[in-house]
Amino acid sequence: QDRQIAVIVGSLRRESFSRKVALNLARLAPAHLKLGIVEIGDLPHYNEDAEKDGPPAEWTRFRSQVAPADGVLFVTPEYNRSIPGALKNAIDVGSRPYGKSVWAKKPAAIVSVTPGALGAFGANHHLRQSAVFLDLPMMPQPEAYLSGVGKWFGEDGRITSEDTNRFLAGFMSAYADWVEKLLRGPGELAD
Numbered sequence: 001q002d003r004q005i006a007v008i009v010g011s012l013r014r015e016s017f018s019r020k021v022a023l024n025l026a027r028l029a030p031a032h033l034k035l036g037i038v039e040i041g042d043l044p045h046y047n048e049d050a051e052k053d054g055p056p057a058e059w060t061r062f063r064s065q066v067a068p069a070d071g072v073l074f075v076t077p078e079y080n081r082s083i084p085g086a087l088k089n090a091i092d093v094g095s096r097p098y099g100k101s102v103w104a105k106k107p108a109a110i111v112s113v114t115p116g117a118l119g120a121f122g123a124n125h126h127l128r129q130s131a132v133f134l135d136l137p138m139m140p141q142p143e144a145y146l147s148g149v150g151k152w153f154g155e156d157g158r159i160t161s162e163d164t165n166r167f168l169a170g171f172m173s174a175y176a177d178w179v180e181k182l183l184r185g186p187g188e189l190a191d
């Protein structure tokens with residue numbers, strides 16, 4: 001059965017490595033996972049007054065794109081050892097109005113990305129902290145901390161290393177299992 005996965009990219013940069021990784025993940029994922037990027041760059045800063053006055057069209061568009069998805073995949077860089085503000089804002093926008101969060105119970109995973117070292121660990125784990133509160137079940141294993149990504153891509157945008165492609169395909173396969181486990185319940189996985 002096809003599963004629609006909302007992909008949230010934490011960078012707004014045109015040549016973003018995170019976005020390139022996300023496009024490669026879409027290619028490497030099991031065929032029944034349909035990945036589509038939901039854009040976050042136009043979302044006004046979250047403000048409770050605006051919610052009362054009638055939410056901005058961009059918030060409504062974002063919420064209505066994430067809400068029907070079967071799962072959420074975050075692909076994000078690290079800014080100052082945390083997640084980029086634009087991503088935090090998108091998470092906040094999706095979490096409200098109170099009781100109508102688009103995140104609750106959606107099987108999720110995170111891939112953190114950096115051209116530097118340390119795999120954007122800080123961003124990865126700060127996002128996990130919010131996920132706990134949002135009741136957004138974040139796949140615990142395998143983890144994906146991608147370092148040194150600046151040299152990963154060929155002219156066509158594809159990741160050139162076969163080892164890396166294999167690792168990422170394995171990650172997406174594990175994520176597909178995580179999605180099924182949560183959507184169908186553990187008892188039905190045996191068949």
Ligand code: FNR
Nearest residue numbers: 011013016017018019077078079080081114115116
């Ligand atoms: C960064 N960068 C960065 N990298 C990292 O590994 N840890 C960090 O804490 C930070 N902090 C940071 C703060 C700010 C404000 C910027 C603009 C950048 C570097 C970052 O990894 C690099 O710019 C990536 O290329 C950003 O991801 P995209 O846009 O390529 O997806």
